[in-house]
Amino acid sequence: MVTFIDDHKQKYGIEPICRVLPIAPSTYYRTKDLESYPEKRSLRQQHDDYYINEIKRIWQDSKCRYGVRKVWQQMKQMVFMWLVVR
Numbered sequence: 001m002v003t004f005i006d007d008h009k010q011k012y013g014i015e016p017i018c019r020v021l022p023i024a025p026s027t028y029y030r031t032k033d034l035e036s037y038p039e040k041r042s043l044r045q046q047h048d049d050y051y052i053n054e055i056k057r058i059w060q061d062s063k064c065r066y067g068v069r070k071v072w073q074q075m076k077q078m079v080f081m082w083l084v085v086r
Contacts, residue, residue, distance in 0.1 A: 002031045 005017050005028055018025045035040055038049070059066055060075045064073065 002028055 001021060001023050005014060005021075005023075007016060014028060015025050018028060038046070041049070054075065055071055058071050062070070062074075
């Protein structure tokens, strides 16, 4: 929805679009703020983003051949110790 608002905000404005769509203007502005300043994200989201990038890097380094087990083994070899506290 944020992408749609970005595409049409010049023509209609943000608040009028938000009145029609089921999204509060504050939600739109918060989403844009988090895109601009990733350090404002929650600690959990920052950790998730970091590990997602590491998993993608390992998978791409293997020429997209590794599955879940080999990616996990590679991460253990690289001494990636993470604690999933949810």
